[in-house]
Amino acid sequence: METLLSGISILLQWQVIVALLIGSIGGVIIGALPGVGAAVAIAILLPATFAFEPIVGLTLLLGIYGSSMYGGAIPAILINTPGTAVNALTTYDGYPMTKRGQGHRALSLAYSASFFGGVFAIICLMVLSPVLALVAPHFGSREIFLAALLGIILVVLAHRGQIFAAGMLAAFGIFLNSVGLEPVKYTRRFTFDQSWLASGIDLIVVVLGLFAISQAFLLLLEKNHAPGDTHVSGNIFAGLKELLGVKRVATVSSSIGVFMGMVPGTGEFTSQFLSYTYAQKTSKNPEKFGDGSPEGLVASEAANNAVPGAAMIPLLALGIPGEALTAMMLSVFYVHNVIPGPQLFENQMDFVLALYMALILLNVIVLVFLLFSTNLLLKIIQIPTRFLGVMILILAFVGVYSLRNSITDCAIAAGFGVFGLILKRLDLPIVPIILGMVLGGIMETKLRSAMARVKTPLDFIDRPIAAILFGLIVLILILHCRTLYFEFKNKLRPEPTMQPVDSDNPNQQG
Amino acid sequence: MIAKTLQDMFKRYRRPGDVVFAVLFLAFAVFLLSQLGDQTKVVKRTKWFAQPGLWPTIAIWCMVVFGFLHWLSSALSDRISGRWTEVGFWVRSFEYVAYFLIYVLVVPQLGYLLSTMLFAVFLTLRVGFRGANAIGIAALFGFVVTIVFRGFLQVKIPAGAVYEYLPDSVRAFALTYL
Numbered sequence: 001m002e003t004l005l006s007g008i009s010i011l012l013q014w015q016v017i018v019a020l021l022i023g024s025i026g027g028v029i030i031g032a033l034p035g036v037g038a039a040v041a042i043a044i045l046l047p048a049t050f051a052f053e054p055i056v057g058l059t060l061l062l063g064i065y066g067s068s069m070y071g072g073a074i075p076a077i078l079i080n081t082p083g084t085a086v087n088a089l090t091t092y093d094g095y096p097m098t099k100r101g102q103g104h105r106a107l108s109l110a111y112s113a114s115f116f117g118g119v120f121a122i123i124c125l126m127v128l129s130p131v132l133a134l135v136a137p138h139f140g141s142r143e144i145f146l147a148a149l150l151g152i153i154l155v156v157l158a159h160r161g162q163i164f165a166a167g168m169l170a171a172f173g174i175f176l177n178s179v180g181l182e183p184v185k186y187t188r189r190f191t192f193d194q195s196w197l198a199s200g201i202d203l204i205v206v207v208l209g210l211f212a213i214s215q216a217f218l219l220l221l222e223k224n225h226a227p228g229d230t231h232v233s234g235n236i237f238a239g240l241k242e243l244l245g246v247k248r249v250a251t252v253s254s255s256i257g258v259f260m261g262m263v264p265g266t267g268e269f270t271s272q273f274l275s276y277t278y279a280q281k282t283s284k285n286p287e288k289f290g291d292g293s294p295e296g297l298v299a300s301e302a303a304n305n306a307v308p309g310a311a312m313i314p315l316l317a318l319g320i321p322g323e324a325l326t327a328m329m330l331s332v333f334y335v336h337n338v339i340p341g342p343q344l345f346e347n348q349m350d351f352v353l354a355l356y357m358a359l360i361l362l363n364v365i366v367l368v369f370l371l372f373s374t375n376l377l378l379k380i381i382q383i384p385t386r387f388l389g390v391m392i393l394i395l396a397f398v399g400v401y402s403l404r405n406s407i408t409d410c411a412i413a414a415g416f417g418v419f420g421l422i423l424k425r426l427d428l429p430i431v432p433i434i435l436g437m438v439l440g441g442i443m444e445t446k447l448r449s450a451m452a453r454v455k456t457p458l459d460f461i462d463r464p465i466a467a468i469l470f471g472l473i474v475l476i477l478i479l480h481c482r483t484l485y486f487e488f489k490n491k492l493r494p495e496p497t498m499q500p501v502d503s504d505n506p507n508q509q510g
Numbered sequence: 511m512i513a514k515t516l517q518d519m520f521k522r523y524r525r526p527g528d529v530v531f532a533v534l535f536l537a538f539a540v541f542l543l544s545q546l547g548d549q550t551k552v553v554k555r556t557k558w559f560a561q562p563g564l565w566p567t568i569a570i571w572c573m574v575v576f577g578f579l580h581w582l583s584s585a586l587s588d589r590i591s592g593r594w595t596e597v598g599f600w601v602r603s604f605e606y607v608a609y610f611l612i613y614v615l616v617v618p619q620l621g622y623l624l625s626t627m628l629f630a631v632f633l634t635l636r637v638g639f640r641g642a643n644a645i646g647i648a649a650l651f652g653f654v655v656t657i658v659f660r661g662f663l664q665v666k667i668p669a670g671a672v673y674e675y676l677p678d679s680v681r682a683f684a685l686t687y688l
Contacts, residue, residue, distance in 0.1 A: 048663050164580035168535065171572030175542070178569060182562040187551040189566055190542070213610070217603045220637055386637040390648065393610060394630055394655055401614065402665040410614040414607045422600050426525045436569075444565045451559040 007353030023063015031071025038068035054336040073110040086268040096292030108239025117302035120254035121309030136342035141450035146469035151264035173436020209416025212396040219389030257303040261310025264322035275303035527596030532581035539573035621670020627652035
């Protein structure tokens with residue numbers, strides 16, 4: 001009880017409340033702007049949050065992370081353009097509903113499903129907390145090393161059809177993390193006698209380059225586009241009641257979102273994929289999916305909004321981020337010397353509780369804001385994409401330059417901006433680079449400390465959690481090889497009547 | 511319907527320029543591999559897991575192996591037209607890299623406020639917005655960004671050298687907030 005009161009007092013600081021309001025409302029607007037997205041906004045704001053208390057900085061970033069998908073549903077439903085990439089599936093059922101004159105109904109359902117998914121995930125997080133507090137202290141160096149290794153493997157394998165690219169980019173991230181003065185033996189690694197490389201390559205500089213600057217370049221160079229003028233009329237509150245009619249779909253989709261959010265590297269896309277498939281297979285009207293099915297809309301929105309809350313579980317309990325946005329948040333913890341992991345639950349439970357409550361409040365603020373301000377938002381999002389590019393480039397400068405006033409950092413960020421632009425144009429994944437950098441650092445430190453107490457290779461997995469993690473890694477690799485084998489066998493079968501989905505653009509291998 | 515929906519969501523195509531990127535990345539990885547001996551040191555009386563070269567070695571070998579497989583998959587797929595047009599698009603981004611770096615160099619001289627407003631207006635004109643409204647909005651955006659980040663959030667951006675020439679009454683304010 002004392003911890004709970006302490007958590008409430010942390011949350012009630014005016015700075016936290018302001019951060020929550022700015023983060024959640026700002027996140028909705030950012031999410032609603034096609035071509036921006038939470039990653040860009042978080043990357044830009046990250047260095048500015050270093051000056052705040054950790055709870056203030058994290059609340060601001062969490063606000064953006066948790067609310068951007070709410071906003072992304074608006075253009076997805078009304079103008080068939082997803083605000084964020086994870087709202088793409090929302091267009092399948094949301095836009096047909098708008099075409100039938102049910103835009104208000106679709107929005108209302110999307111908001112309530114998002115709210116349900118978001119709150120469901122936080123409740124799961126709260127229920128799991130005692131378990132996490134119990135299990136987390138059993139994670140020593142070798143367990144955290146194995147969990148990070150599992151994370152890297154999952155991130156690579158999650159990019160189906162692009163595993164080779166994801167593998168090489170994750171390895172590139174690990175390499176980037178190793179550049180500079182090595183912290184134990186103080187030898188230089190890949191500095192090429194350049195003093196500016198001795199201090200290594202900063203994660204924030206890479207993040208800003210790959211996410212923000214690359215997006216700015218892309219928007220500046222591609223054809224200009226501005227979302228059309230649109231307006232929504234009708235009772236936008238009706239969906240709150242209608243959600244009760246599809247509560248089974250909402251609950252199962254949210255559960256899938258929570259599970260997938262906890263697993264590194266999988267996130268929103270896989271949870272949507274599974275939820276949508278489940279909803280369609282169990283629906284009485286499966287033929288309506290893709291043509292304005294409320295169940296499809298609810299499955300998609302509930303699943304993707306359950307992920308942010310769940311993604312905090314491995315971050316808080318083990319200090320292991322599952323995707324790029326939580327990796328960015330990890331740096332806020334590190335800057336303030338708050339080390340997420342087992343000790344956080346033992347020593348700063350009030351801080352953890354304050355974060356949970358902030359997440360619930362965030363969902364309430366966003367829902368209320370959206371129910372009353374959707375038409376206002378529709379006016380704001382009519383910014384031409386090239387002007388958005390100008391705005392992002394100017395804001396990215398603040399992020400990079402304010403780190404340490406280094407022109408070199410700006411040049412490196414610009415270089416990664418071009419690299420990110422190429423990856424985006426080629427549809428290659430950026431996230432493995434960021435996770436490679438973060439998890440690579442964790443693996444290096446933890447392997448060194450774990451091996452000091454290991455005499456034979458079997459000692460490494462002689463503790464139950466280490467053995468389970470090792471077993472999981474082996475199982476996942478075996479299952480993947482098995483899938484590849486069957487796919488390969490199927491390809492060898494002659495199917496003369498079958499045509500590729502798009503014979504001009506065959507899928508990549510791997 | 512389900513197959514169509516899921517394929518539309520998750521399919522990944524090769525894009526024009528894919529093989530150029532694959533070759534460049536592989537060449538970079540091979541170059542790093544060739545430098546492994548020079549750029550990392552083997553420390554005596556230190557076990558393998560604490561050797562400074564362990565993680566660069568693992569990372570670079572993975573880059574080479576996966577990079578090779580990625581190149582192979584690109585090379586074995588059907589050729590897609592538009593490769594060099596795409597490379598041209600990548601190269602065009604260097605124009606904005608140049609503008610960005612000039613902006614970075616100008617900020618410590620002209621100060622954050624003036625450089626940001628000028629940069630916003632210049633970029634707005636460059637991307638094709640010529641109306642007075644657009645220029646005004648760009649200048650206003652530059653002004654607001656400066657006030658929010660330097661004035662309120664006090665992010666670390668150096669004051670402009672030109673502020674030294676301002677009258678005493680304004681200089682202290684400009685040095686702190688603009």
